[in-house]
Amino acid sequence: MLFYYSGTGNTQKAAQFVANRLEDKCIDIEAAIAENQYQYQLGDNERLGFAIPVYFGSVPAIVQDFISKLKIQTGEHYYCYLLMTDGGMAFKTGDQFSFLLVKSGLTLNAIFEIVTYDSSCIAWKNETIDWDKLKHAVETQTAFVAEQIFDRTTGNHYKQQILSGLATASMKLIYRAIQTSHFRVSDKCTGCGLCAKKCPTHSIEMSEDHPKWIHAHCMLCMRCLHHCPAEAIDIFGSPGRPRYKKAV
Ligand SMILES: Cc1cc2nc3c(=O)[nH]c(=O)nc-3n(C[C@H](O)[C@H](O)[C@H](O)COP(=O)(O)O)c2cc1C
Numbered sequence: 001m002l003f004y005y006s007g008t009g010n011t012q013k014a015a016q017f018v019a020n021r022l023e024d025k026c027i028d029i030e031a032a033i034a035e036n037q038y039q040y041q042l043g044d045n046e047r048l049g050f051a052i053p054v055y056f057g058s059v060p061a062i063v064q065d066f067i068s069k070l071k072i073q074t075g076e077h078y079y080c081y082l083l084m085t086d087g088g089m090a091f092k093t094g095d096q097f098s099f100l101l102v103k104s105g106l107t108l109n110a111i112f113e114i115v116t117y118d119s120s121c122i123a124w125k126n127e128t129i130d131w132d133k134l135k136h137a138v139e140t141q142t143a144f145v146a147e148q149i150f151d152r153t154t155g156n157h158y159k160q161q162i163l164s165g166l167a168t169a170s171m172k173l174i175y176r177a178i179q180t181s182h183f184r185v186s187d188k189c190t191g192c193g194l195c196a197k198k199c200p201t202h203s204i205e206m207s208e209d210h211p212k213w214i215h216a217h218c219m220l221c222m223r224c225l226h227h228c229p230a231e232a233i234d235i236f237g238s239p240g241r242p243r244y245k246k247a248v
């Protein structure tokens with residue numbers, strides 16, 4: 001059983017690849033929340049997995065909330081792994097996730113990382129991306145990680161940065177400072193309503209055929225920005241950056 005949350009598609013793609021390799025069930029955390037489904041039972045020998053993106057050196061809020069309510073009955077030969085997708089700076093996300101699981105009565109046996117395209121659009125400057133090269137690198141990492149999970153490899157298999165705790169704390173401040181008031185909509189908006197419909201935290205309302213951010217629990221996942229068919233949404237560093245409509 002592999003639970004995943006994905007803002008813009010990277011994690012979903014990796015999770016589906018791994019689940020296929022393991023011939024396992026892949027469960028979308030957003031769908032589980034919508035169905036109020038928090039109780040699961042693992043079979044004997046069944047692996048338990050979680051695939052998540054790293055947001056500001058932390059576990060996305062929607063995943064934290066899901067884990068806090070999750071009740072899993074485990075079977076014989078339990079093995080549990082975390083698969084993170086990120087831009088290469090996971091900081092303390094692995095430790096934080098492990099701690100959250102312990103609070104839910106579960107233990108983590110392994111942590112893996114797949115470094116992919118950074119969807120944040122915030123801190124990093126414009127760059128030219130070789131999409132084919134990136135796609136190949138991501139697919140190679142995913143296939144390698146899938147084999148490790150298949151073999152029930154244990155331990156931490158991700159790069160930890162120095163001063164991770166400090167970096168995570170600073171990024172939380174950045175996160176609070178950014179807020180949704182910095183989103184801008186251009187006149188390219190067609191009023192299709194897709195951004196509001198697809199927002200994982202219901203933080204967008206349509207008002208006079210234009211999106212209006214109502215704060216709520218916006219995680220700055222950037223799905224609204226990347227997936228807008230008209231590329232009408234911007235925030236800070238996003239003008240001129242490629243939109244990320246399909247995971248590599
Ligand atoms: C709000 C936000 C914050 C992010 N923070 C980090 C970070 O701290 N470190 C990092 O390496 N990548 C960071 N990223 C990049 C994502 O972790 C990475 O692009 C991930 O693969 C996105 O997965 P998804 O497409 O499934 O949402 C961030 C992305 C977003 C949207």
Ligand code: SF4
Nearest residue numbers: 189190192193195228
């Ligand atoms: S998805 Fe884009 S075009 Fe559609 S309503 Fe939202 S901002 Fe406008």
Ligand code: SF4
Nearest residue numbers: 199218219221222224
């Ligand atoms: S408003 Fe946009 S960035 Fe915020 S949670 Fe919704 S889709 Fe993600």
